[in-house]
Amino acid sequence: xxxxxxxGSAFASKKAKAYLDTINPQDIKNIAVIRHAAIGDFMNIRPxxxxxxxxxxxxxxxxxxxRSSMYGIPKDLIDDIHIMDKDNPNDRTKKxxxxxxxxxxxxxxxxxxxxxxxxxSLSLLxxxxxxxxxxxxxxxxSLRRVFYDIATLRSDFVVEAESTQHMLNLLGSKKLTPLEYxxxxxxPKVDKKKIIYFAGASTADKCxxxxxxxxxxxxxxxxxxxxxxxxxxxxxxxxKFLEIYxxxxxxxxxxxxxxxxxxxxxxxxxxxxxxxxxxxxxxxMAIAVETPTVGxxxxxxxxxxxxxxxxxxxxxxxxxxxxxxxxVFESTTDLIYKIYG
Numbered sequence: 001x002x003x004x005x006x007x008g009s010a011f012a013s014k015k016a017k018a019y020l021d022t023i024n025p026q027d028i029k030n031i032a033v034i035r036h037a038a039i040g041d042f043m044n045i046r047p048x049x050x051x052x053x054x055x056x057x058x059x060x061x062x063x064x065x066x067r068s069s070m071y072g073i074p075k076d077l078i079d080d081i082h083i084m085d086k087d088n089p090n091d092r093t094k095k096x097x098x099x100x101x102x103x104x105x106x107x108x109x110x111x112x113x114x115x116x117x118x119x120x121s122l123s124l125l126x127x128x129x130x131x132x133x134x135x136x137x138x139x140x141x142s143l144r145r146v147f148y149d150i151a152t153l154r155s156d157f158v159v160e161a162e163s164t165q166h167m168l169n170l171l172g173s174k175k176l177t178p179l180e181y182x183x184x185x186x187x188p189k190v191d192k193k194k195i196i197y198f199a200g201a202s203t204a205d206k207c208x209x210x211x212x213x214x215x216x217x218x219x220x221x222x223x224x225x226x227x228x229x230x231x232x233x234x235x236x237x238x239x240k241f242l243e244i245y246x247x248x249x250x251x252x253x254x255x256x257x258x259x260x261x262x263x264x265x266x267x268x269x270x271x272x273x274x275x276x277x278x279x280x281x282x283x284x285m286a287i288a289v290e291t292p293t294v295g296x297x298x299x300x301x302x303x304x305x306x307x308x309x310x311x312x313x314x315x316x317x318x319x320x321x322x323x324x325x326x327x328v329f330e331s332t333t334d335l336i337y338k339i340y341g
Contacts, residue, residue, distance in 0.1 A: 001025065001171050009153065010170055011139050016149035019133055020171070028056045032114045032132065034064040034123045036084060038202065039072030040281035043288040045117055047179045048164040049077040052115075055173040064108060064126055068092070072262060072281070077182065082108045084122055105129040116148070117164055136167050157303045178309060181288040186263075187270040189290065193227040195220060195332075196257075196269065196286075198277040200239040206278050208296045212325050214244045216276070219329055221253050224336075227273070229254045232265075232282065274336060276328070279305060287312065292339055294332050298322050311339065 001020040003012050031052065035045055053061065064082040065073060067089055073081070084104050088094040096104075105126045108114075114130050116123045116137035127135055127147045137144060139151035152166045165175050199213045221229045231245050233256065241256070248254045260268060269275060269282075270289035277283040278296050286293045287307060295302065295314045298321060302314040313331045315323045 003150075003170060004172055005152075005170055010166075011145060011148075011151045013145070013149045016134060019149075025056050025171075025173075026058050028059045028112045030062070030109065030111045030113075031056055031059045032062045032064055032082065032108055032111045032130070033078075034114065034116045034118050034126055036064070036066040036069070036086075036118045036120060036122050038069045038281055040284035042072045042074055043181070043281070043284040044161045045164055046074055046077065046181045046288060047161045047176055048117070048168070049074055050180050050182050051165055051168050051173055051176050053077065054176075055168055055171070056113075059112070062109070062111070064123075066122065072285075076186075082126075084126065086122055101125055102129065115167055117167075136170075155304075156301050159307050160304050161307070163304075179307065181290075183266065183270070183289050187267050187289050190271045191273070192271045193224070194230055194272040195224070195227055196230050196232050196272045196275045196277075197244075198232045198234070198275065198280065198282040199241050199244060200234040200236070200282075201278040201280040205299050206280065208278055208298075208322060208328075210241070210244050212322075212328070213241075214247055215325050216328055216332075217244070217248055217254060218251075219325070220332060221248070221251055223333065225253060227253060230257050230272075231255070232257050233259050234282075235259055273340060274332065276332060292335055294328065294335060296323055296328060311335075 001023060035041060060079045062080040062082050063078045067083050067085050068087050085096045088096050106129050108126060108130055111132040113134045114132040116127055119138045124147055135148050136150045137148040138154050144151055152170055154163045161179050169175055197213060197217055199210055201207045217229050231241050233240050245256045266285060266289055269286045269291050272291050274292050275283060275286035276294045279300055283293050283295050292311045297314055297316040302316050306312060306314045313335045315328050315331045317323060
């Protein structure tokens with residue numbers, strides 16, 4: 001294999017170059033991918049895993065995950081799981097000790113290549129104790145060269161599902177364009193006039209005001225009376241959204257949807273025409289089943305989570321304050337008109 005980059009766009013050690021000169025993709029037998037993250041991040045790496053399995057066709061793929069965030073693991077695209085614990089599995093109020101983490105890091109079997117798609121203190125621990133022949137990650141600080149043999153830049157202006165694939169492009173793999181998530185057969189789309197709203201997020205500061213959601217649903221349900229407008233509930237107690245639904249429950253086309261099993265939720269999103277949500281996993285789930293989305297951003301940069309394929313819109317202000325009701329309404333109606341007429 002030959003490296004494909006110009007000086008400054010990535011880093012590769014002499015050891016990495018010498019190793020790659022001796023092998024072909026078909027020679028690679030064991031690969032580990034580190035993704036200590038939640039469901040939205042698992043959705044984002046599905047194109048990477050699809051491309052990985054195609055390029056390294058003979059490799060067994062192990063995914064290293066954080067036990068507290070295993071919901072939505074892409075089991076269909078991996079062969080094995082390696083588990084790390086940040087919190088004590090017997091008492092979530094306590095952290096695991098450094099020595100416990102070292103023990104778990106050492107449990108990752110011998111690998112030919114390890115890809116670190118997380119870049120955290122926990123993932124660096126796995127990298128440090130790994131005996132892999134090639135370690136690939138992100139070079140955010142010069143110290144990373146102690147841990148990685150190869151490092152690629154990750155732009156905040158390229159959608160994450162694409163930037164992870166740069167690690168494979170560097171090795172000569174052809175990027176999958178458009179992005180493929182591998183859900184076409186499992187969750188085939190059935191077109192139904194439904195708009196889904198999810199008002200939750202991983203942290204409270206990422207949540208658009210509930211009163212604005214209520215007003216948006218009221219306005220869109222009048223604009224599209226022949227659509228179902230469905231408020232999707234989340235897993236947690238603060239994600240029941242009754243304060244949004246109850247003032248609107250007299251409207252026949254506004255409904256509240258209880259939590260579903262993951263596969264049912266994925267199909268439910270696939271059968272919808274649009275999903276409106278904060279920066280959260282539900283929006284990434286919708287993207288993965290090719291349902292148009294309107295993302296509401298005001299604490300994190302939108303470009304890294306915005307596929308520019310014409311099917312998705314992101315609403316944010318230049319000063320990153322909370323977007324107005326009018327801006328979200330206009331973005332939604334424009335998207336629906338562009339796609340469905």
